[in-house]
Amino acid sequence: RxxxxxxxxxxxxxxxxNSSLPEGPIEAPTPLSEVKQEPYNLPNMYEWVTCDMDSDEMCNEVYNLLANNYVEDDENMFRFNYSKEFLRWALRPPGYFKNWHIGVRVKSSKKLVAFITGVPARIRVRDDIINMAEVNFLCVHKKLRSKRLAPVMIKEVTRRIHxxxxxQAAYTAGIVIPTPITSCQYWHRSLNPKKLIEVGFSRLGARMTMSRTIKLFKLPESTVTPGFRQMGLHDVPAVTRLVRRYLRQFVVAPDLNEHDVEHWLLPTEGVVDSYVVESPATHEITDFCSFYTLPSSILGNQNHSTLKAAYSFYNVFTKTPLLQLMNDALIVAKQKDFDVFNALDVMHNESFLKELKFGPGDGSLHYYLYNYRIRNALKPSELGLVLL
Ligand code: MYA
Ligand code: JJ1
Structure with a gap:
């Protein structure tokens, strides 16, 4: 199968x-000298290319491949449209390897037709911190599907990571393959319900009018938590301490240091937004929330071409109730003109989704580890990892 x-x-x-199988690595590492030194063979018309994301030209080619061929919903109404700035951010974290950004070109035309990436990450599983790769952006051009190119790409990225x-590696997919460590559901909070209905992202509920729906999803003009403000560079040490402490409670979570927090969580215009709550009395950073920007192309709508979506990233609460913190995140996302705020049912997200008027989506996201066995599937709430 x-x-x-x-x-x-x-x-x-x-x-x-089968509870007799132990948790942990499935295969032992081999000496580096035993790792295959040359790339895997591709069908003869194609060649490997390392994608230099510093180059505007290369970044454009990757952007265009993904914008036209990456992930769609089950009815092919929307397709992820990661921005170039986002791709640069996602692919160049501290310690990244350029040669883990792998493309496939047609030899004759030089057209980029496939892509896969890895970035390094320290991921904790229970008490063990493991150097892993996060593998993402696997894409094969629509015209080259079902030719078994994906397995070759996965083997090649594996080789370069070895x-x-x-x-070990962590990755997510919308499909079920052997074997998810957990399966999460997407939830969606309408910020611009009129547009979402017009483009078929959501539907007018039973016995609901458009004006009743707009009223239902209305949010305050400004945030309510005293001391809620955008995160700045000077907050990196405090946010790192806060996030590290918080993530300890989950079975699988990233091990983030100050460099990682500066890269992943410091606001970057149009890519990632982060906010802290600074206690007006003590100036302590007590809470944190963040979301990343991932628009989707709307396929075949006369009036709208992009859906502006915010995705819940890492959120930490110690003083502010999570419900109130996330309501403030919705308010700033609305101020920034996002159409929808998306979240998975990971970490403590279940506790606010229904109350803040998120509705379940039709998509799920399965999380996987490569060469690491987890004895029993986790609950989504035991997962402290968000991949892009
Ligand atoms: S998830 C996002 C994946 N991308 C998309 O969904 C974009 C649109 N789709 C496509 O571009 C193609 O359909 C893709 C497959 C490229 C996905 N993850 O070449 P094929 C298996 C893993 O004939 P195609 C993301 O980026 C499939 O089960 N495997 O198929 C994370 C079958 O194997 P098997 C997948 O449709 C990626 C085989 O490929 C996926 O032309 C993590 C068929 O190959 C998938 N999403 O191309 C990758 N889709 O027969 C794993 C299909 O066994 C990383 N397949 O069922 C593993 C860790 C590696 C590093 C390890 C380091 C130590
Ligand atoms: O966005 C998704 N679904 C939307 C649109 C559905 C369009 C028809 N298929 C959805 N909308 C309902 C929202 C509604 C708002 C008001 C309250 C009630 C709910 O459900 C889904 C997620 O739900 N997205 C996808 O299917 C995209 C693919 C997801 C898998 C991604 C895998 C990529 C991983 C790469 O690492």
Missing amino acids: HKFWESQPVGQFKDLG LENIW
């Missing part, structure tokens, strides 16, 4: 519920 995945060191469906002496 899964010829490729059954050949890989990942949890297998046949082993589900050459850095890294043997």
Whole structure:
């Protein structure tokens, strides 16, 4: 059923519920000298290329490949439209390897037709911090699908990751393959319900009028939490302490240091937005919330071409109730003209989704680890990791 995945060191469906298998690495590392030194073979018309995301030209090619061929919803109404700035941010974290940004070109025309990436990350699983890769942006041009190109790309990124002496990876997908560590649901909070209905993202509820719907999703003009403000560079040490403490409670979570927090959580215009709550009395940073910007192209609508979506990223509460903190996040997202605020049911998100008028989406997101067995699937609330 899964010829490729059954050949890989990942949890297998046949082993589900076999409690004699130990948690941890499935295969031991091999000496680096035993890692294949040359790239995997591609069908003859194609060639490997390392994508230099510093180059505007390369960044444009990657952007265009993804904008036309990346992830769509199940009815092909929307397609993720990651911006160039976002791709640069996502692919150049501290310690990144340029040669983990892998493209495939047609030899004759030089057209970029496939892509896959890895970035390094320290991920904690229970008490162990493991150097991993986060693999993302796997994409094969629509005209080249179902030719078994994806397994070659996955093997090639694996090889290049192994050459850095890294043997585990984390990744997400909308499809089920062997074997999810947890399966999460997307939830959506309408900020601009009229547009969402016009483009078919949501529907007018039963016995609801447009004006009744607009009123239902109305938000205050400004945030309510005293001391709620945008995060600045000077907040990096305090935010790092806050986030590190908070993430300890989850079974799987990133191990973030100050460099990581500066890269991933400091606001970057049009890419990631972050806010802190600074206690007016003590000037302590007590709470934090963040979201990233990921628009979707609207496929075939006369009046609208993009859906502006904010995605909940990392949120930490110690003093402010999470419900109130996230309501303030919705208010600033609305101020910034987002049409919808999306969140997964990870971490403590369940506790605010219904009350803040999020509704369940039709998409799910499955989380995976490569070469690391987790004995029993986790609950989404045990997961402290958000991938882009
Ligand atoms: S998830 C986002 C994936 N991208 C998209 O959905 C964009 C639109 N779709 C496409 O571009 C293509 O359909 C893709 C497949 C490229 C997805 N993850 O070449 P094929 C398996 C893993 O004939 P195509 C993301 O980016 C499939 O089960 N495997 O298929 C994270 C089958 O294997 P098996 C997938 O449709 C990616 C085989 O590929 C996925 O032309 C993490 C068929 O190949 C998927 N999303 O191309 C990758 N989709 O027969 C794994 C299909 O066994 C990383 N397949 O069922 C693993 C860690 C590596 C590093 C390890 C380091 C130590
Ligand atoms: O966005 C998604 N679904 C939307 C649109 C559905 C359009 C028809 N298929 C949705 N809308 C309902 C919202 C409504 C708002 C008011 C309250 C009630 C709900 O459900 C879905 C997620 O739900 N998105 C996708 O399907 C995109 C793919 C998701 C998998 C991503 C995998 C990529 C991972 C890469 O690492």
